[in-house]
Amino acid sequence: MLDHAQSLGCQVRQPVSVHRVDREGDRVTALGLDDGSELRARQYVDASGHAGVLRRAIGVEIDCPTSLQNIAIWDYWQNAEWAVSVGVGGTRVQVLSLGYGWIWFIPLGPTRTSVGLVVPAAYYKASGKRPEEIYRDAVENDPVTRRLMRNATSEGRLSTTKDWSFVARRLAGDNWWLAGESAGFADPILAAGMTLAHLCARDVAYAILAEESGEQDADWLREWYDESNRTKIGRHIRFADFWYSANGYFSDLQVETQAIARDAGLDLTPAEAWRWLGTGGFIDGDRVGTEVGSFSLGAVKLMASRFLDTDPHYEIVGNNTFYLDMDGAEERWGARLENGKMSRHRTHHRDGKTLPEVGVYAALVSATRSGTTSARLLAAIQANTSRAGLAPEKAASIVQETFVALEAMVCDGWIRASFDASLPPLAGVAGGDAIIHSNRDPREKKEKTTGLPQATA
Numbered sequence: 001m002l003d004h005a006q007s008l009g010c011q012v013r014q015p016v017s018v019h020r021v022d023r024e025g026d027r028v029t030a031l032g033l034d035d036g037s038e039l040r041a042r043q044y045v046d047a048s049g050h051a052g053v054l055r056r057a058i059g060v061e062i063d064c065p066t067s068l069q070n071i072a073i074w075d076y077w078q079n080a081e082w083a084v085s086v087g088v089g090g091t092r093v094q095v096l097s098l099g100y101g102w103i104w105f106i107p108l109g110p111t112r113t114s115v116g117l118v119v120p121a122a123y124y125k126a127s128g129k130r131p132e133e134i135y136r137d138a139v140e141n142d143p144v145t146r147r148l149m150r151n152a153t154s155e156g157r158l159s160t161t162k163d164w165s166f167v168a169r170r171l172a173g174d175n176w177w178l179a180g181e182s183a184g185f186a187d188p189i190l191a192a193g194m195t196l197a198h199l200c201a202r203d204v205a206y207a208i209l210a211e212e213s214g215e216q217d218a219d220w221l222r223e224w225y226d227e228s229n230r231t232k233i234g235r236h237i238r239f240a241d242f243w244y245s246a247n248g249y250f251s252d253l254q255v256e257t258q259a260i261a262r263d264a265g266l267d268l269t270p271a272e273a274w275r276w277l278g279t280g281g282f283i284d285g286d287r288v289g290t291e292v293g294s295f296s297l298g299a300v301k302l303m304a305s306r307f308l309d310t311d312p313h314y315e316i317v318g319n320n321t322f323y324l325d326m327d328g329a330e331e332r333w334g335a336r337l338e339n340g341k342m343s344r345h346r347t348h349h350r351d352g353k354t355l356p357e358v359g360v361y362a363a364l365v366s367a368t369r370s371g372t373t374s375a376r377l378l379a380a381i382q383a384n385t386s387r388a389g390l391a392p393e394k395a396a397s398i399v400q401e402t403f404v405a406l407e408a409m410v411c412d413g414w415i416r417a418s419f420d421a422s423l424p425p426l427a428g429v430a431g432g433d434a435i436i437h438s439n440r441d442p443r444e445k446k447e448k449t450t451g452l453p454q455a456t457a
């Protein structure tokens with residue numbers, strides 16, 4: 001990436017590090033480098049990862065909105081077996097639950113694999129074991145990992161880190177921006193680090209371009225960057241909590257999620273609160289699509305069903321009538337980033353949830369304003385896709401995308417779903433998501449379906 005940036009005109013200096021940050025109030029005035037030179041710029045971006053060089057120098061505090069305090073212990077291995085071969089350049093990451101923690105198993109190349117163990121810091125302390133002991137026990141005692149590593153040799157580079165999730169209280173100031181892990185970190189269970197770093201980096205690049213060209217207001221750009229990226233990091237942290245709460249060791253998190261729900265004005269039992277956390281907030285204010293924790297909503301539902309050993313639950317299945325509900329929502333601007341240009345669109349905010357009025361969401365807002373039925377919705381999409389002459393697979397994926405967006409809007413409370421017995425039930429939606437695979441033996445357990453009826457379109 002560094003070489004690529006250089007090939008595009010970036011001036012790269014290496015090896016060199018920033019050892020001094022000069023500032024006047026909230027404004028950075030220069031960076032002192034350890035080769036004795038000084039750098040001055042119009043804008044400064046802190047992409048220094050966990051070091052958070054600029055964040056610390058400016059004194060931006062951090063919040064840790066979770067009680068999860070884990071440690072990670074990992075090593076790299078040669079010649080571990082691949083659980084699933086998916087061809088050159090492809091890999092399949094495994095997450096193996098141990099009850100007291102979990103193991104990541106990530107093939108990095110033809111012969112090299114990263115194998116890590118994540119356990120609560122309290123468990124580690126109580127065990128009285130050294131990191132290498134606790135790691136060896138986990139790898140040797142888990143039958144799946146043991147089998148995959150029977151011929152593997154360690155590179156002997158055992159490392160540990162604490163991976164407390166956090167988010168900085170402010171991500172942008174007068175002429176500075178925090179991006180990537182300097183802005184925040186979410187527990188590695190969702191492997192969100194690179195996604196979050198890339199999203200921050202992209203947003204900073206767009207924001208600086210829009211400010212320098214005078215196309216967007218500088219204050220608004222900072223507000224937008226700060227809010228949307230803090231929300232993204234916070235959502236990953238919250239969603240990581242959700243996954244841990246399915247693990248026996250972390251059952252106290254159900255009570256914590258109840259407290260989070262209460263903060264959002266909802267009085268729920270721990271179990272209801274846990275469900276609420278796992279089903280809400282799927283809509284990203286800037287992006288057209290439904291996702292949480294880097295996964296599509298369909299994938300999240302499928303994963304949840306595997307954790308809970310139930311069929312995936314869809315609010316829209318069993319209902320057929322849909323009404324828009326914007327009561328009490330506040331309007332703000334969201335940003336659309338496309339081809340190097342930033343444009344604004346209307347977004348709606350309520351109870352910590354955001355709805356961008358763009359793309360499929362804008363279409364659903366207009367379709368449900370005076371109420372619609374699933375049959376009418378399906379007919380309208382089919383008329384549009386056939387008018388546009390789309391191939392059947394493309395048409396089917398638009399049907400699926402629309403109904404998954406409808407599901408997200410129902411989960412987030414933007415649309416009220418009900419059942420009218422005089423109308424046919426929902427039909428004609430393609431479900432499924434190819435991202436998540438379980439290593440279950442299909443002979444032992446019937447594979448789960450997505451819960452959405454398959455396409456008839």
Ligand SMILES: Cc1cc2nc3c(=O)[nH]c(=O)nc-3n(C[C@H](O)[C@H](O)[C@H](O)COP(=O)(O)OP(=O)(O)OC[C@H]3O[C@@H](n4cnc5c(N)ncnc54)[C@H](O)[C@@H]3O)c2cc1C
Pocket residue numbers: 016017018019047048049050051052053072074106116161179180181182188191192193194195197
């Ligand atoms: C063991 C482990 C496994 C992980 N696995 C995954 C995974 O599977 N998937 C995933 O998405 N994420 C994973 N992550 C997280 C991911 O690596 C980070 O979230 C990501 O690298 C953050 O990117 P960044 O650019 O913000 O920071 P970094 O990648 O940490 O880069 C920061 C850079 O700043 C430089 N720097 C620091 N201080 C200074 C200074 N004073 N002057 C100049 N330069 C400085 C550093 O040398 C470094 O090059 C993992 C992390 C760990 C530790």
